[in-house]
Amino acid sequence: MTGRLKGHDVRVEINEPRCRSCGICYDVCPENVLSASDPLRKAVVTNLDACTGCRLCEWLCTDWAINVVTTPTGETASAGG
Ligand code: SF4
Numbered sequence: 001m002t003g004r005l006k007g008h009d010v011r012v013e014i015n016e017p018r019c020r021s022c023g024i025c026y027d028v029c030p031e032n033v034l035s036a037s038d039p040l041r042k043a044v045v046t047n048l049d050a051c052t053g054c055r056l057c058e059w060l061c062t063d064w065a066i067n068v069v070t071t072p073t074g075e076t077a078s079a080g081g
């Protein structure tokens with residue numbers, strides 16, 4: 001499942017151990033891609049199809065728990081870096 005940034009596949013990675021359930025990401029996501037998981041209210045991706053790759057969640061997470069990865073459609077992200 002991928003997001004809908006034109007010409008790109010979008011992936012939203014959440015580093016669960018880093019997430020401290022502050023709620024910023026799921027409150028600010030304009031596309032309602034993210035939700036709070038039970039019972040700890042950590043962020044989870046529940047609607048990736050709607051993700052536009054805007055990176056708002058990544059920028060606003062104060063704990064560097066979110067990584068938005070965009071790759072041109074049809075290409076596989078290279079390892080390393
Ligand atoms: S903004 Fe970061 S720390 Fe806060 S709920 Fe989202 S992923 Fe977790």
Ligand code: SF4
Pocket residue numbers: 012028029030031032033034050051052053054055056057058068
């Ligand atoms: S990149 Fe933008 S649309 Fe995608 S989950 Fe983050 S805030 Fe929502």
